Amino acid sequence: NAGVMQNPRHLVRRRGQEARLRCSPMKGHSHVYWYRQLPEEGLKFMVYLQKENIIDESGMPKERFSAEFPKEGPSILRIQQVVRGDSAAYFCASSGLVSETQYFGPGTRLLVL
């Protein structure tokens, strides 16, 4: 029973490039959440999606960041024109029902040079 999967685990980008982070939720889960964690900081909520719908994107920066969770395939967090301040660990979590426990993936560590 595979857990939440994220890839890549580590991603290095130069300023101005695009970063694509993928998340496959736990089997049977249709709710996906993305969080960002800066070094020695807590988890900051970014966006909550269900299949094909963005439910809450109140934590997403207004520019350069977008997320999707298509009918088929993983959820994607896309960061365009990355800047050094985007360097962080990005965690994805999934849940089965709207108020159930969230299970976290291993995260993608993004480093922007």
Added chain:
Amino acid sequence: GQQVMQIPQYQHVQEGEDFTTYCNSSTTLSNIQWYKQRPGGHPVFLIQLVKSGEVKKQKRLTFQFGEAKKNSSLHITATQTTDVGTYFCAGEMTGANSKLTFGKGITLSVRP
């Protein structure tokens, strides 16, 4: 907006000592969850508390939800080196659509 606070951010204890940390919300919560993150790892769910005044135990860990459902505590009895990590509380606001608000966490180190 809703805030979930965990103070302090770091605590150091001697192995064998007890440890207690608190989590406070600015608003009433429908439930509160606790997670543990080991260095370099990802958050792992520990427990969820739903009822006012609820107490749950997991071996040496005791979790409590306040009567007003605005605060919670985590108590570890006789800490061990395996307890090191960052403990996050996360609150779900009453009426919200399950968005969890995480505290900044408390990082526990244990001296052997």
